[in-house]
Amino acid sequence: MSNEMITVALTVNGQPMSAQAEPRMLLADFIRHRLRLTGTHVGCAHGACGACTVQVEGEPARSCLMFAVQADGCAIETVESLADDDSLSPLQEEFRNHHALQCGFCTPGMLMSAHALLSRKRDPSEAEIRREIAGNLCRCTGYNNIVKAIQATARRLQADPELKP
Amino acid sequence: MKPPPFDYCSPSTVEEVVDLLGRHGADARILAGGQSLVPLMNLRLMRPGVLIDLNRCRELDYIEHRGDELAFGPMVRQIKAAQSPLVRQHCPLVAQALSWAGPVAVRSRATVGGTLAHADRVAELPAAALALDATMVIQGPRGRREVPAQAFFLGDLTTAVEPDEFLREIRFPVAAPGARSHFCEVSVRQEGVAVVGVAMHLDMVGDRIAKAAVVAMGVDAIPQRLMQVEQALQARALDAQTAELASRCAFDQVDPATDPYASAGYRRHVVAQLVGRALHSIAAQESLYEQ
Numbered sequence: 001m002s003n004e005m006i007t008v009a010l011t012v013n014g015q016p017m018s019a020q021a022e023p024r025m026l027l028a029d030f031i032r033h034r035l036r037l038t039g040t041h042v043g044c045a046h047g048a049c050g051a052c053t054v055q056v057e058g059e060p061a062r063s064c065l066m067f068a069v070q071a072d073g074c075a076i077e078t079v080e081s082l083a084d085d086d087s088l089s090p091l092q093e094e095f096r097n098h099h100a101l102q103c104g105f106c107t108p109g110m111l112m113s114a115h116a117l118l119s120r121k122r123d124p125s126e127a128e129i130r131r132e133i134a135g136n137l138c139r140c141t142g143y144n145n146i147v148k149a150i151q152a153t154a155r156r157l158q159a160d161p162e163l164k165p
Numbered sequence: 166m167k168p169p170p171f172d173y174c175s176p177s178t179v180e181e182v183v184d185l186l187g188r189h190g191a192d193a194r195i196l197a198g199g200q201s202l203v204p205l206m207n208l209r210l211m212r213p214g215v216l217i218d219l220n221r222c223r224e225l226d227y228i229e230h231r232g233d234e235l236a237f238g239p240m241v242r243q244i245k246a247a248q249s250p251l252v253r254q255h256c257p258l259v260a261q262a263l264s265w266a267g268p269v270a271v272r273s274r275a276t277v278g279g280t281l282a283h284a285d286r287v288a289e290l291p292a293a294a295l296a297l298d299a300t301m302v303i304q305g306p307r308g309r310r311e312v313p314a315q316a317f318f319l320g321d322l323t324t325a326v327e328p329d330e331f332l333r334e335i336r337f338p339v340a341a342p343g344a345r346s347h348f349c350e351v352s353v354r355q356e357g358v359a360v361v362g363v364a365m366h367l368d369m370v371g372d373r374i375a376k377a378a379v380v381a382m383g384v385d386a387i388p389q390r391l392m393q394v395e396q397a398l399q400a401r402a403l404d405a406q407t408a409e410l411a412s413r414c415a416f417d418q419v420d421p422a423t424d425p426y427a428s429a430g431y432r433r434h435v436v437a438q439l440v441g442r443a444l445h446s447i448a449a450q451e452s453l454y455e456q
Contacts, residue, residue, distance in 0.1 A: 006173070023173030023216070026207070045166055046204035053270050059244075060270040065203040069173055070196075070220060113270065134356035135268025 008072045012037070013081040021068040028052040030068035031078060039079040039108045043137070050136035053109040054078050060116045079108035082115060091115055091153045091165045100149035102140035109136045114150045118165035122157040124150075168206040172215045177222060179304070182331060187306035189215045191328035196220070197240060197279030200271045201288075219331075225278075230255065234300075234336045239278020243290075244269065246277050255339040258346035258366050262293035265348060268356040281317075282332040284324045284387070291318055292364040292382040293348065295390060299337045305330030318387040343369045347443040350382065351435050353426075359383060360427050363415075363439040367398070367447060374398045379411070379443075381436045384421040393418045394440060403448035412441035 009018035012035060019034035031040045031054070043051035045064050052064040055077035082089040088096070091114055101107040110133060117124055117132040124132070129150050130143075138146065157163050176182045186193060194213035196202060197220075205211040219225055225240040228251055235256050237246065246252050247263040266272055266280065266289050280290045281301065294301075294314040301312045303326050312325045319325060326332055340346070350362030361383035368376040377398035379391040394414040401407040416437035423429045 022170065024168045024170050026167070026203075029167070045207045047200060047271065048204075050268070050270065056274075059273040061274050062200070062270050064207065065199045065274065067173070067199075067203075067216075069175075070199075070218060113268075116269070131355065132269060134354065135270055 006069050006072075008068050010071050010073065011075040013077055023067060023069050025068045026064050027054070027056075027066040027068045027071050027076075028063035030071075031063060031076075034068070037078050037080050041105055041108055043105065043109075048137070049106070050109040050113065050133075051106050053112040053136065055112065055116065060113060077112075079111055082111060089115075089165065090156050090163060091118065091150070094149040094152040094156070095146070098145045098149040098152060100141060100146040106136055106138040106140075110138065110146055114146075114153070115165050118150070118153060118157060122165075123154055126151065166207055166209060168203070169209060169212050171213055173218065174215065175218045175221050179222065179224060179333070182217060182219065182222065183304060183306060185215075185217050186329045186331060189217075189329075193217050193328075195279075195282065195331050197282070198242070198275035199279075200267065200275040201279060201283040201285060217331075225333075228252065230339070231336075233339050235259075235339060237277045237335045237337070239276060239282070239332050239335065241277045242273060243267075243275045243277060243280070244272040247272065256297065256337045257340060258293045258297060258348060258364060259290070259337060261346060261348040262289040262364060265289050265350050265359070265362070277335060278332045281335060282324060282326055284318050284322055286321055286386050287350075287359040287362070287383045289348065289350065289359065289362060289364075289382065292362060292380045292388040294335070294337070295388045296346075296364040296366050296378040296380040297337050298378075299335055301325070301332060302334035302336070303327075303330050304333035309333065315390070321386045340366070341368050345369060345447045347446050349439050349443055349446070351439070361421075361432050361436050361439065363436060363443050364388070365440070365443040365447070372402055374401050374403070374407075379415070379440060381415065381419055381440075384419040384432050384436055389419065391415055391418050391440070403444060405445075408441040408444040408448070411444055412437045415440040 005020040041051040043049035047062045047065045054063045193215035196216045196218040225238040227238040229236045243263045247260045253260045280288045299314040301317045317325050346366040350359040352359045364380040366378040377395040379394045381389045397414045421429045421432035
């Protein structure tokens with residue numbers, strides 16, 4: 001109960017993992033430094049930018065607003081879960097095709113938000129897409145290519161009902 | 166920035182929560198969704214010595230229809246409350262307010278109790294709670310007590326909850342048949358922190374307003390009931406003249422201050438517009454959940 005190291009055992013992208021953390025260690029930093037999964041980025045450290053977005057128990061969450069110790073026993077998904085070994089997911093391919101990233105810093109959070117939307121709704125409107133990524137800030141692209149990439153992915157999902165985003 | 170060290174407790178029962186509060190009192194903060202508290206800790210604006218994490222207290226996550234009230238445990242996630250058929254049917258203003266409470270990733274973790282207990286001056290649910298005369302149930306080592314919404318919000322980030330207590334349950338009255346409600350706000354960015362907002366709940370008799378509750382958010386340190394607007398709306402029809410009158414009343418009644426986010430004039434003007442828009446929206450019988 002005191003400020004000492006706690007073992008956090010959790011499932012990450014389907015794999016059981018465990019490491020130690022002080023109570024004050026943010027989940028984002030735990031993922032990056034303890035688990036060495038550096039796809040998740042820390043932009044603002046106060047929940048405004050969305051670069052740290054992961055999935056916790058199937059729901060999107062700001063990993064900079066959770067403490068690692070809170071994730072003990074949980075299943076989390078990070079951006080590393082999207083690609084399948086060497087091949088990019090359809091969403092990632094469309095991000096590349098549509099130049100939806102420049103510096104790439106916001107991209108993991110954008111992908112996680114877009115992935116969550118497309119997993120829930122395969123044919124979102126432009127307004128729905130913009131609303132879903134409204135919590136993710138991008139300083140480079142002006143957002144339009146990100147929206148186009150998500151729309152292109154949605155079209156592929158429409159064409160192939162078996163396809164996962 | 167990273168938060169300073171703290172002791173972390175993860176109780177599984179209310180009894181344990183109360184015991185921890187009794188022992189640590191002012192040195193402790195409750196951790197609910199973390200969407201308000203953790204940013205402040207990361208920026209080192211708050212430095213609790215002890216965090217009491219409620220996320221393993223399953224008994225605090227419930228929505229119950231009890232006669233003419235809807236009772237919420239404090240740990241109900243905002244997104245769940247906003248999508249709940251029970252809430253949409255019986256307390257639509259709560260669902261409407263929460264749909265403005267932030268982007269999906271925030272609302273998936275943020276809680277009903279957390280936003281009320283935190284009492285940010287531009288949080289949506291406090292405004293809705295005031296409009297609906299909600300009842301806050303507070304619990305601590307000295308037992309349980311009930312505080313009406315109008316006595317609960319005391320100032321910036323300040324509520325009637327004492328340092329060794331926590332918000333245990335929130336009860337909203339069930340909307341009467343034919344009642345209409347609307348919530349709208351203006352923010353700098355979509356899904357972002359609000360500048361000002363309006364929560365409105367109308368009890369109707371036929372096509373006339375029988376009783377109005379109109380709350381302005383962001384014109385004061387706490388949500389503000391616009392009594393003059395409410396009186397002006399009494400017995401009126403939902404038409405353009407009523408909207409115009411209500412809007413002017415709101416403009417005259419509010420007295421916001423200028424701050425780094427918006428000028429007093431801006432807040433006053435926008436709140437008046439939102440009051441008018443809320444009435445137009447209700448009159449047009451648009452979908453209650455449209456943004």
